[in-house]
Amino acid sequence: MNDDTPSHNPLEEQLSALRPRQLSDGFAQRLGERLERQDGEPQGRRPLGTRFFLPVAAIAVLILVALWLVQNFALRENPLLPKQEIVMPGAESHEPPPPQTPGPTLFAYSQAIASGNDGLDELLDRHAATLLPDVPVKESAGQRWPSIE
Amino acid sequence: MDYVRITILIAFFSLLAGPLCGEEPFAADEGPSNAALVYWQAFAMLPELDTEETQLLAQVESGDKPVAAAKAILSRSGMANSLAKSVTPKTDCRWDLIKSGPGTLLPHLGKARLLARLMVLQARADAAAGNSSAAVDQLTAALLVARNVDEGVLIQMLVGDAIESLTLAAAEPLVAKLDAKALDQFADALSQLPPRTTVAQAIAYERDVFGLWLRPFLTGDAEKARAMLAGDDNTFDIKGLLGGTKAERTRRFDEFISAYNKMIEASKLPPEKIHAEFERLELATTKSSNPLVRLLMPAVGRANVRHAEVDKSMAKFEKTVKDAANAAERKD
Numbered sequence: 001m002n003d004d005t006p007s008h009n010p011l012e013e014q015l016s017a018l019r020p021r022q023l024s025d026g027f028a029q030r031l032g033e034r035l036e037r038q039d040g041e042p043q044g045r046r047p048l049g050t051r052f053f054l055p056v057a058a059i060a061v062l063i064l065v066a067l068w069l070v071q072n073f074a075l076r077e078n079p080l081l082p083k084q085e086i087v088m089p090g091a092e093s094h095e096p097p098p099p100q101t102p103g104p105t106l107f108a109y110s111q112a113i114a115s116g117n118d119g120l121d122e123l124l125d126r127h128a129a130t131l132l133p134d135v136p137v138k139e140s141a142g143q144r145w146p147s148i149e
Numbered sequence: 150m151d152y153v154r155i156t157i158l159i160a161f162f163s164l165l166a167g168p169l170c171g172e173e174p175f176a177a178d179e180g181p182s183n184a185a186l187v188y189w190q191a192f193a194m195l196p197e198l199d200t201e202e203t204q205l206l207a208q209v210e211s212g213d214k215p216v217a218a219a220k221a222i223l224s225r226s227g228m229a230n231s232l233a234k235s236v237t238p239k240t241d242c243r244w245d246l247i248k249s250g251p252g253t254l255l256p257h258l259g260k261a262r263l264l265a266r267l268m269v270l271q272a273r274a275d276a277a278a279g280n281s282s283a284a285v286d287q288l289t290a291a292l293l294v295a296r297n298v299d300e301g302v303l304i305q306m307l308v309g310d311a312i313e314s315l316t317l318a319a320a321e322p323l324v325a326k327l328d329a330k331a332l333d334q335f336a337d338a339l340s341q342l343p344p345r346t347t348v349a350q351a352i353a354y355e356r357d358v359f360g361l362w363l364r365p366f367l368t369g370d371a372e373k374a375r376a377m378l379a380g381d382d383n384t385f386d387i388k389g390l391l392g393g394t395k396a397e398r399t400r401r402f403d404e405f406i407s408a409y410n411k412m413i414e415a416s417k418l419p420p421e422k423i424h425a426e427f428e429r430l431e432l433a434t435t436k437s438s439n440p441l442v443r444l445l446m447p448a449v450g451r452a453n454v455r456h457a458e459v460d461k462s463m464a465k466f467e468k469t470v471k472d473a474a475n476a477a478e479r480k481d
Contacts, residue, residue, distance in 0.1 A: 104259060106358065107251035107445075109304040114448045124308065125203060127259025128195070135254065 101126045103135035181235075184242035184297055185257070191232035192260040195267070196225035206266060209273070210315065216273040223274055226267040233264055234290045238341040242297040250362025251445060258298065258308045265294045265312040269319045276323050281331045284323060289338035291316045296343040301354040303452050306346050310459040317462055324469055329477035336474045339467050345460065348416040348453045356409035359445055360402075366391065367402040390440050405441040408434065412449050420457070427453050 102108035104127045112120040181187050198206065202222055208214040236242075246253055272287035292313060299309030327335065367390075391398065408430075415426040427450035434446045 104254055104256045105251065106253040106255060106302060106304065106355075109255065109258070110251070110445070110448075113304065113307065113452065120304075120307070121311075124259040124262050127256065128263035129197065129259075135252075 105135065180237075181240060184236040184240040185244045187232060187236050187240075188242075188257070188261065188264070188294070188297070191229045191264055192257065194229040194232060195260060195263060196222065196229070198222065198263075206270065209270060210266070210318070216270065216277050219270055219274075222267070223271060226271065229264055230268055230271055230287075233268060233294060234286065236290070236293060236297070238293060238338075238343060242300065242343075244300055246301065246358075248358050248361065250359055253302075253358060255302075255304065258304065261294055261298045262308055262312060265291045266315060268294065269316050272316075272323075273319050276319075276326070281323070281327050282334065285327070285331050285335045285338070288316055288320045288323075289335070289342070292339070292342055296345065299346045301346075301351065302358060303348075303351045303355055303449065306348070306351040306456060307452055309346070310455055313459050313463060317466055321466065321469075324473055327473070329474065329480070332470060332474035332477050336467075336470050339470060345463070348449070348456050349413050351452075352409060352413050352416065352449060356406060356413070360406055360409075363402060363405070363441070367398040368395070401439055401441060404439050405445070408437070408439075408442050408446055412446075416453060423457070424450075424454060 102111075102123070108123065109120065112123045205214065205219055206222065209216055209219050244257060246255065268287050268291040272284045272291065275281075275284035275287060295309045295312035295316065298312065299306050324332070324335075390401075393401075412427070412430055415423060415430055418426055431448060431450035434442055437443050437446075
C-alpha cells in the first residue's frame with residue numbers, strides 16, 4: 001500500500017491515491033489523559049474486595065446449595081429403590097415381650113401372695129435386682145405417695 | 150488479793166489438766182444404731198445375678214449341684230456378706246417404712262432375701278471346707294436377717310419365714326458334724342436372736358397401715374377423695390370404693406377393719422382350730438360384697454399356715470442344737 005512504484009492498474013492507482021483520515025487534536029489529548037489515569041494501576045486487575053470476597057462468596061453459595069440438596073434429596077429414601085432391612089442375629093425371636101414387673105409395693109406383694117408362693121418368689125427375685133422398676137408417684141394436696149397401678 | 154485469785158485459778162486448771170491429759174483424743178466408735186442402714190449398705194454391694202446364676206443358686210439350694218459350682222457367685226458376694234455379718238442381735242432395726250396404704254414401698258424385701266441366700270451359700274461352702282465355726286457364724290447371721298426383716302406387715306413376715314426355712318435346710322445336716330465348742334456357739338447365738346413376729350401382730354400392723362390411709366378417703370369428702378385417687382380406677386374400682394352416701398362409705402370402711410379384727414382373733418385360737426377358721430375367713434373374703442375386703446385383704450390363711458410350720462421347725466431345731474450341746478458337754 002505504501003509502495004511508490006507506479007502501477008498501470010487504474011484500481012490500484014485509485015486506491016493508492018486514498019489517504020487515511022487525519023486524527024483530530026482532541027483525540028491525541030484525550031488519549032494522553034486516559035493513559036495518565038491508568039498509570040500506577042496495573043492494567044486488567046480488579047479491586048481487592050472483588051478479587052477476594054467474590055470467589056469466597058461464590059464457594060459459600062455452592063456449599064450451601066450442595067448441603068441443601070444432600071439434606072433434601074440424597075438422605076431421603078428413594079421410593080424407586082427397594083428397601084433393605086438389616087436383620088440382627090437372634091432378632092427373629094417371636095417370644096412375647098416380658099410382662100411389666102410391678103413395683104415393690106405392699107399391694108403388689110399382697111396380690112402375689114394371693115396368687116400362690118411361686119408368684120411371690122418370682123416377684124422377689126425380680127426385685128432383688130440393682131435397678132428396681134419405676135413406681136409412679138401421685139401427688140395431691142401437698143402429699144406424695146406411690147401409685148399402686 | 151490478786152495473788153490469791155491467781156493462785157486459785159492456777160490450782161483449778163491444774164486439777165483439770167490431770168484428767169484431760171489422760172483422755173482419749175477420739176471418742177470410741179459405738180457402732181451403728183440402726184441395723185437397717187447397715188443392711189442397705191450390704192444391699193448396695195450385692196452382685197447382680199444373671200438368669201443362669203439365679204438358676205444355679207436354686208440348684209445348689211435344692212442339692213442338685215454342689216456348692217463348689219457356685220464359687221464365682223461367692224467370690225462376688227464377700228463385701229455384702231461381711232457388711233451383713235457386722236450386725237449384732239442387740240442392734241435395733243428400723244426400716245422406717247413410709248406408710249402409704251397399699252402403695253407402701255418395700256424395696257428391701259427382694260434384696261434381703263437374696264442377701265440371706267448368698268449368706269447361706271457361704272455357710273454351705275464353709276461347712277464343705279470343714280470350717281464349722283465360720284459356717285455357724287454365717288447361719289446365725291442369716292437368721293438375724295430373717296428376724297430383722299420380719300418387722301411389720303404380713304409380706305415381711307413371710308419373707309422372714311422363707312429365709313428361716315432356707316437357713317434351717319442348710320443348718321440341720323450340719324449339727325451332727327459340729328464339735329462341742331461349735332454347738333455351744335450355735336446354741337448361744339440362737340438364744341440371742343430377736344423373737345419372731347406373730348401372725349396377730351402382722352395382721353394388726355397391716356390393718357393399721359391400710360386403715361389409716363383409707364379412713365380420710367372413705368369417711369371424708371368423696372369428691373376430694375376421687376380427685377386424689379384419680380388414675381387408680383382400674384385397681385381400686387373407684388365407683389365401688391367411693392360410691393354411695395357418707396354413711397355407706399363409713400360402713401364399708403368399718404366392715405373392712407372388722408374383717409381384719411376377725412382374723413386377728415382367729416390367729417389366737419388353739420392350733421387344732423386355727424387352720425379351719427382361717428380357711429373359712431379367707432373364703433368369706435373372696436366372696437365379700439365389700440370391694441375393700443375383696444381387693445385388699447391378703448391371703449392370711451395361707452400366711453398363717455406357713456408361719457406356723459416355720460415356728461415348729463425353728464423350735465425343733467433350737468431344741469436339737471441345745472440337746473446336742475448338752476450331750477457333747479457331758480461326753481467331755
